[in-house]
Amino acid sequence: MTTSAPIRLRVFSLNCWGIRYLSKNCRERFDLIGDLLNQEPLDIALLQEVWCEKDFLFLKKKLGGVYPFSHYFKSGFIGSGLAVFSRHRIRDAFLYRYSLNGYPYMAQHGDWFGGKAVGKVLLNIGGLNVHVFVTHLHAEYCREKDSYLPHRVVQAWELQQFIRHTSAGADVVILGGDLNMHPDDLGTRLLRNYTGLLDSFSEAAKFDGCEEGFTHISENPFTHTDGLVPFGGGVRIDYILFKGSGEVEVSCESLCTTKGPVPGQPFPYSDHEALTAEFLFTPTKKGNGCKEREYGCIPEKLPELVNTVNEARTEVKVGLHCSERMRHTAARTGVMGLVLLVLELAIAAVPLFALGAEQPFPKASFYLLGALCFAVLLSTLMLYIFYSMEVKALQGTEDQMRLALSSLQERIKEYPKVLSADHLQNSLDSKDSVHL
């Protein structure tokens, strides 16, 4: 029994940059964020990079009066950094940790130590089942030579899989977070097209914020401006996406972002800009809503989706080749280390058996070399284990993509009008689809 009156919902999303001892004015900014959330009439706040549990507990205490319900998703070594504050009761929570998230030896990037994931909370608002997802994908450090692209594509794939498979019973789906991808990047297209989620920036009736909806801008004193120059002074990498269902129409009434410095405050809330979206849920007669979008990709977009999945599969294959090569190198280096160690032991054994040996035994070199060989063996072993897991994750994703492609082709056959479209013929004629 759903209420007949429309329901308004205000959703907030912010990457808080809460890296204690590293990010600037961390404590003060959390104080400001707490004040902001208390003042603004929001329903749900989705926060990322709340790395330290103490900061979450600080916010929980500060916001307890206005947002009595919260969940902090814990995973990895540092944590997922994901937190949800809600006026409405959180009935359930579930976490899906991404299989790939960078490399442990890339300490200067540090993503691997955070257990990046997608967190899901189930809310019941006015009798409607609202599924809310919050996430944070691997950062992009160098767009020209993005060594983490396969990882981010796998994360985007797992994100869309998780959303699609767990939101079958949802009346409304909302996803907020830092995707670290531009609106037309492969991962974003994959996510939007496959799930049917709509971008609040594109759909909002009213927008007030940075130009082009940028969420990481050069005007923000915390950002490194050099990286943003090629993109016109900003990038749009934080999103609030949404969709309705057969029984509920969802529209985005307005979207606003912060614009760098905050009036009356010495510094902004974070190095990212905050997003606030206002949604209107309009219950419709059964089946009158966007039922097709409920099941994911709308029929007209199926050919585009097939192309996107093919593109994603290519990226994953590239990543797989790299990873297999790295594993092979680790194995070769390990074997060399072992051989060297054995050789060294053999050489050391000679003076033991030689009769009347007068030459001084080079102990220092012996031990140093031995230690080096041992260190090489150990590190290559750990690298081999790590790369094996990476290879398995990439292969697993590729298998899922192949399966998805054949399913999508089957679905296209059910829509003859789509099948007859010219651009579909081109994609079917392409080499990749022959492999399916």
Add this chain to the structure above:
Amino acid sequence: MQEPVKPELCGTMATERPSRLRVFSLNCWGIRLLSQHCAQRYEMIGELLDREQHDIALLQEVWSEKDFLFLKGKLSPSHPYSHYFKSGVIGSGLAVFSKHRIQDALLYQYSLNGYPYMLRHGDWFGGKAVGLVIVDVFGLKAHVYVTHLHAEYSRAQDEYLPHRIVQSWELLQFVRHTSCGADLVILGGDLNMHPEDLGNRLLRSHTGLRDCYTETDMFDGCDDGHTLIADNHFTKKQDLIPFEKGIRIDYILIKGSHRVSMKCESLSTTKGSVADKPFPYSDHEALTADLTLLRSEDSRNALPASERMEVVSEARAVVKEGLCLTEALRDKASRLMCAALLLLLLVFLPCLCHFSFTTTGFLGAVCTGALLSGALLYLLFTTHIKVLKETEDQMLLSSNELHTKLTGCRVSGSSSSDGSPELQPSGSFKREE
């Protein structure tokens, strides 16, 4: 808006005669170079599956991809659809073979799965997980899950119990959250838990899945449905102590929906030996379930909220205990790191130590090794602590939800404006009620 051109539903469903579905599950024990007669047993398993023509075969411990590809080649005429779930270092070991088209697949790797330094147990290296395949069965959407949980090496002192409880929790959450749109749900696999163990009760009570063994009227197999028996050539008798004859740790669980009613007509297991063959298929027995699907509402009642709350409380206690233990282990790791660092500084302070070069070098190497191990262990245990805390939080949410249901039910006739579930059943939990 385009209307899909959908194929007609299978004739049997339209005329309300039940459809039959045969499901097979086996832990194949496919540890190359370690398990006995691996290659020959895969030949036998291939022959069995080819002959029996099950609709769906769920295999565990298919650790080597070569063995999967061998089976795939052998079964391609009868089971053209298959999926091999890859995760972890060695692989999840999970494989599905199906006569019916597999539309989609998703893997959920368990957050906890043993310890990397427990090499003789080796579970950590297998990325144990639950795999989901969505199969088109007679025009119906079947969500089929295959899984394998952490082994139990010592029932008296089960150091992996918290890990298995976390895995059970993640399994039930995964099934609950992904089976909303399903017409029928099947879960097969090696749960490494006895039927009344906490993890099993947690799984069944929260998902509504029913055990084929308890439900069926026709059973043909080992006594008490055991799936790991003393009579099996490969089983070590001492592993079964104190259970002399055998234990039941492999299952096929089922659940219908408001569209489809499912019943297990018969269940059978292998009995340790195979006619005309020198040895069995595996150290585990194989399960075969004959299911009937009827186009009607599956109206079996879910377990009452109060009982579910009890099970969750019990599970939470185990997780808390695991948390305490892991925190103690992490403290040990940090103490190891500190001691190693201290010793390293002492050794290299010339005023304090007058060791020979050899001894200094040796001690230095040992300290560095200890420091590194301490750091890695600290990393590992911190990750485990996070997982245990997350599971505890999720269980608490579930407890609160159940509590609300209980208290809500007691207050009769009141209309709750926030739409609490028991008065206004909402989408995702409709089928649980």
